[in-house]
Amino acid sequence: MKMTGAQVVVNCLIEQGVDTVFGFPGGAVLNIYDALYEYQSRIRHILTCHEQGAAHAADGYARSTGRTGVVIATSGPGATNLVTGIATAYMDSVPMVAITGNVNVGLLGRDSFQEVDITGITAPVTKHNFIVKHAEELAPTLRRAFAIANSDRPGPVLIDIPKDITAAQIDYTPETPKPDVETNTPLPDLGEALDLLTQSQRPFIFAGGGAVASGACDTLAAFAEKIDAPVALSLMGLGSFLPESPRFTGMLGMHGSKASSYAVENCDLFIALGTRFSDRVLCHTDSFAKNAKILQIDIDPAEINKNIPVFASVAGDLGTILTALLRQLPDRISHTEWMKNVQAIKANYPIDRPLDGDTMPYAVLSTLHDLAPDAIVTTEVGQHQMWAGQYFHFTRPRHFLTSGGLGTMGFGLGAAIGAQVAHPGEHVINVAGDGSFFMNLNELATAVTYDLPVIELIMNNGVLGMVHQWQQFFYKEHYSHSVLDRQTDLSALARAFGALPFTIARPADIRPVLSESLQSGRPCVINCLIDPGENVLPMVPAGKPVGDPILSLEKGGGNETH
Known part of the structure; x- marks a missing residue:
């Protein structure tokens, strides 16, 4: 069927199950907004006060649902106002599709009014980006953008669409999104990981945002139980492991708990699950987990050995890998003395309230x-x-x-x-x-x-x-x-x-x-x-070992104790 490029944009959003978009209109996206008016019974548009707010709203929508957030902005300053929001989503692996308008194809590169090379600007902070210069490429590009945003490690994708592309009359054939297809990719070799897990006497699990993104929370709990290990979380991992569990030691890193810093200092196997080893976690790289072998499991191979060298690694979906490990691990693994020591530190330095009295x-x-x-x-x-x-x-x-x-x-x-x-x-x-x-x-x-x-x-x-x-x-x-x-x-x-x-x-x-x-x-x-x-508090000073946090300090003064 024939329709305008703008109608194709909105119909492709509907195809992808999008029910809400966030944005702010302007000249270069007026055709898209006219199509949104036409389809307002099927897609809700939330008009924010600023494009950055719209990007953060699309991000919040995505983080809270697991579905792809969508934001729309006009060309020039409208597009550049999205950049901080896109970069925020990129750093935290949030699926987002940002749609920007631009000047007509023939005006690109001429410093036209409200023209900016938004694909060039956002290249470092998007998983991928596109500029659509031929109308027949519009629907395939939109579909590909959603697939990229949601595949493997999620992230934001930007599509820049010149205004004349949204005005063009083109053929559109509806498509039903293809479900995630099992490619029957064989599991990576788990032998080294299994050997480390069965031989360890003091294992310690550190889980990040990958546990949330992969939907592996229940599997993480079963894994911790299976190998009888304490569990710390990154800031992004909070909510993926029950805080009332006796295994939970709180956060790890610059503002992590004393129990977590004790565990990382004394474990013999540090198991990193879906986390990228931020500098705020490592604090002092050379001394981090110095008594342990590090096993890293992450969906993104680029994260392995990036910030800290690891002894062994497995690249793949965290939930899938943990499920496979659970099947192959022995039935009974016990680290009673290790858990007892960690829980003693946790009792002396509670993780759920201030160390220096109520605040x-x-x-x-x-x-x-x-x-x-x-x-x-x-x-x-x-x-x-x-x-x-x-x-x-x-x-x-x-x-x-x-x-x-x-x-x-x-x-x-x-x-x-x-x-x-x-x-x-x-x-x-x-x-x-x-x-x-x-x-x-x-x-x-x-x-x-x-x-x-x-x-x-x-x-x-x-x-x-x-x-x-x-x-x-x-x-x-x-x-x-x-x-x-x-x-x-x-x-x-x-x-x-x-x-x-x-x-x-x-x-x-x-x-x-x-x-x-x-x-x-x-x-x-x-x-x-x-x-x-x-x-x-606690707080690990910059460049200091994670096991040496400041635990108390007189308010208004500089007297610190460790």
Whole structure:
């Protein structure tokens, strides 16, 4: 059948099961937006306040559902405004398709109005990108983009479409997406991995975002039980292993637990599952797991031996590999003494509360968990992000959405909007710092416009918290431009946007404010006042071994103990 290129775009989205797109219109994508109007009963469009917010919303939609998020932006600045959001998705392996408009094919390369080489700009931060210069290539390119975004290690794909391609009349033949086809690829050799697992006396499992992406959470639990090992998670892996399990040792790395640092220092086999060995995990590469052999299992062969040399590796889907290992491992493996030692450290240095007594962030987040244990929590980046990872006990995958790789301040509110659109019946809370909040507060208007009951929980300490903490620890308390002197009345601001305002000024406010906001069914802004001396601990100083964390520090001072 004949239709315009723009209609082909929308029909291909419908083919791929897309029910929601996020975006912001402009001249180069007006044909696509006209087609969206025509098909509005089949695809919902969420108009954000800024293209970056749209990209983060598509990202949040994808992370919380496992389906591909879709974002649309116009040419030039509309396209470049997507770049941070695309890079955020790329670093965290999130499936996304970004569709940008461009000037007519004949105007490309002439510095035309709102022309930019967006494929050149995004080449380093996309899994693949395309520019469609021939109308007949449009449908195959869109279908290929979705296949690439979802295959192997997921990631973002960009399609740049000149305006005259969307106006062209072309033949379109509908296609049903082909299901993932089992290629009958033989399993890689597991012999070396099996030997290591059966010979180890002190195994330690470290799982990352790959456990979530592969849907391997139950298999991970069975694997840990089978080899009788403790389990730590990366920030991206939270929710993939039950925090109440006696095997769980918390996070590992710069802000990991003492129990995890003990385990990595004393294990004889370090088993890395679906994790890329970030510098924030390794801390000091040369001393990391120095007493252990490292076994790495990852879907992306490029991650193996990239950041740290490993003794053995298996490349493949984590769930598939773990299932095969479970079938081939002996029935009874026991490491009683090892587990006993790890649990003793965990008892002395609890992973689920601050090491130096109750704090406002702990009280707020633990109470929030009591009231809404299954909430989807997004975060911005900074101290509040780490507190959320430490104190909100995530029991389900895809319920903790955070920018782990790129560390994008401004990510959380957009991501919360995307998650709330995808899960209208669930509580969605964005935990923010006051520094991050001012980077994306415009998206409060989006939440209110679409009546999305997102809760914006601002940990307001009047400083750029993590920067301030580093300056306190390592820069002789020279708080250079990290103290915020905002005069904004956050309650008045919330009301101006149409959101409900709340303030937590003292511990007695916590439960009633959180309860009322959760029950309101409306967008809320909670201004939670905390002391700027509240720090994220433990903390491994940059370049120091992961087993040597700072465990306590006098608030406002520089006296540290290990």
